[in-house]
Amino acid sequence: MSTKPAVVLLSGGLDSATVLAIARSQGFACYALSLDYGQRHVAELNAADRVAQLQGAAAHKVAKIDLTLFGGSALTDSSIAVPEAPTEGIPVTYVPARNTIMLSLALAWAEVLGSRDIFVGVNAVDYSGYPDCRPEYIAAFERMANLATKAGVEGLHTTIHAPLIDLSKADIIRSGTALGVDYSQTVSCYQADADGRACGKCDSCRLRHEGFVAAGVPDPTRYQSA
Amino acid sequence: MSTKPAVVLLSGGLDSATVLAIARSQGFACYALSLDYGQRHVAELNAADRVAQLQGAAAHKVAKIDLTLFGGSALTDSSIAVPEAPTEGIPVTYVPARNTIMLSLALAWAEVLGSRDIFVGVNAVDYSGYPDCRPEYIAAFERMANLATKAGVEGLHTTIHAPLIDLSKADIIRSGTALGVDYSQTVSCYQADADGRACGKCDSCRLRHEGFVAAGVPDPTRYQSA
Numbered sequence: 001m002s003t004k005p006a007v008v009l010l011s012g013g014l015d016s017a018t019v020l021a022i023a024r025s026q027g028f029a030c031y032a033l034s035l036d037y038g039q040r041h042v043a044e045l046n047a048a049d050r051v052a053q054l055q056g057a058a059a060h061k062v063a064k065i066d067l068t069l070f071g072g073s074a075l076t077d078s079s080i081a082v083p084e085a086p087t088e089g090i091p092v093t094y095v096p097a098r099n100t101i102m103l104s105l106a107l108a109w110a111e112v113l114g115s116r117d118i119f120v121g122v123n124a125v126d127y128s129g130y131p132d133c134r135p136e137y138i139a140a141f142e143r144m145a146n147l148a149t150k151a152g153v154e155g156l157h158t159t160i161h162a163p164l165i166d167l168s169k170a171d172i173i174r175s176g177t178a179l180g181v182d183y184s185q186t187v188s189c190y191q192a193d194a195d196g197r198a199c200g201k202c203d204s205c206r207l208r209h210e211g212f213v214a215a216g217v218p219d220p221t222r223y224q225s226a
Numbered sequence: 227m228s229t230k231p232a233v234v235l236l237s238g239g240l241d242s243a244t245v246l247a248i249a250r251s252q253g254f255a256c257y258a259l260s261l262d263y264g265q266r267h268v269a270e271l272n273a274a275d276r277v278a279q280l281q282g283a284a285a286h287k288v289a290k291i292d293l294t295l296f297g298g299s300a301l302t303d304s305s306i307a308v309p310e311a312p313t314e315g316i317p318v319t320y321v322p323a324r325n326t327i328m329l330s331l332a333l334a335w336a337e338v339l340g341s342r343d344i345f346v347g348v349n350a351v352d353y354s355g356y357p358d359c360r361p362e363y364i365a366a367f368e369r370m371a372n373l374a375t376k377a378g379v380e381g382l383h384t385t386i387h388a389p390l391i392d393l394s395k396a397d398i399i400r401s402g403t404a405l406g407v408d409y410s411q412t413v414s415c416y417q418a419d420a421d422g423r424a425c426g427k428c429d430s431c432r433l434r435h436e437g438f439v440a441a442g443v444p445d446p447t448r449y450q451s452a
Binding site: 066067094095098104136137150 | 335363
């Protein structure tokens with residue numbers, strides 16, 4: 001097994017927990033990075049910490065950047081309500097430039113670690129209409145990253161791995177289950193309570209539950225009303 | 227005069243103060259953004275605040291993200307000394323992915339403001355060997371930004387303006403002087419003291435002083451030993 005270092009963006013949700021398992025299964029020593037951006041609850045960050053430990057990450061860091069400074073999203077502005085029904089177009093839970101900011105921080109850590117591999121759990125199928133979850137976006141970020149860095153100047157290629165990008169939620173759950181991911185420890189809900197129990201109503205809860213049903217895997221999510 | 231909003235990255239140094247003056251002269255309402263990334267001194271951020279006020283910025287925000295979390299640079303790791311003589315290749319003052327992180331945050335604010343214009347003071351001539359100051363990097367960031375955002379999906383083009391990119395330090399100083407920039411209020415030094423007085427020895431001080439000499443403009447910098 002190789003022990004090449006990789007930086008893995010870890011939100012504490014179902015997708016990024018699966019990505020961490022995939023990166024580990026490929027032999028990478030995984031440096032998990034979470035972003036504390038002023039999201040509505042810290043349950044997600046607690047989940048990230050549990051997932052990083054359970055899956056044997058080499059390290060887990062939390063970068064704090066308060067995106068409530070800019071607002072503009074239901075996740076960073078408490079005056080904007082989280083929708084509880086599917087919406088048309090790009091939803092209000094979209095956080096402007098969030099994936100770009102997270103990948104930029106991952107790029108910084110990768111460069112310091114001497115890592116040429118960054119893993120991110122973006123997904124273009126159940127992507128909820130977010131522009132920064134599309135394959136063409138990831139390709140453009142990778143191209144920019146290779147011009148931005150010392151490593152790039154030295155001819156060392158950095159790869160942005162997005163192994164879930166073409167998978168359905170059910171496929172993601174099947175992959176993770178095969179790799180032993182304990183999804184009961186993950187939190188996907190946009191408005192989880194302090195104990196990490198999900199609302200069962202928001203877009204993210206709905207997509208997640210439908211995924212378990214479609215995968216034929218019992219949904220281990222802890223719900224607030226359960 | 228147009229009052230289109232623009233986000234202007236403002237470090238408190240000579241280059242970004244000039245960029246702010248250029249953006250204003252083009253009729254933009256300027257939203258100045260500084261990054262508190264754990265740099266060695268806060269004199270730079272105090273200077274950014276003075277410059278934003280003197281030049282009539284519509285707003286000035288400071289985003290705090292502690293890049294000492296990753297280290298890897300003389301500016302974010304106190305165990306790495308700031309060099310006091312020119313060095314070969316990419317210097318230790320290079321902060322991994324700093325411009326990418328700053329531009330990503332500017333992109334977030336621009337999207338919330340409905341702005342399609344971001345100004346940054348990168349410079350490829352006196353660029354001290356930083357990879358993320360090259361024209362091809364800026365072009366790649368712009369391309370990525372237009373795939374990352376809601377505005378991009380809606381067909382609205384975002385432009386990354388780098389008006390200094392081909393200018394010598396002397397040209398920058400001449401442009402800013404013509405636009406009334408008060409350079410005595412700016413701090414470029416990598417190791418300024420608490421009052422913002424420059425060391426006069428680091429790469430950044432050397433390039434700045436040579437710029438004033440070449441421009442035929444008296445150097446208004448306050449030095450520690452003066």
